Amino acid sequence: MSAERAAPSEEEAAPEPCLVPGCGAESVRHLALAEARKGLEHLPDTGRRAPLCKDHYKQWKKATKQARKLDRLTW
Ligand SMILES: [Zn+2]
Secondary structure, eight states: OOOOOOOOOGGGSSOOBOSSTTTOOBEEEEEEHHHHHHHOSSOOOOSSEEEEEHHHHHHHHHHHHHHOSOOOOOO
16 A cells, blocks of 8 residues: 655745735745835735745845844844
8 A cells, every 4th residue: 555645845835925016926035014114115015924035035134234234133
């Protein structure tokens, strides 16, 4: 008997698309929407979480770093 149990990888289940309008890339990070807005504009007002793709997460990080020079928050 072959037990076919392809381990269900919950983490890979349907990644949410990036919240930035016009992007829609696969998200790699989730931020609280309020946080995300500190670094990114044009975010739609949906829900409380903001999935971001790699590029936009980088962009956000850069933007927030400039906003407050006390960087090094433990994210
Ligand atoms: Zn994006």
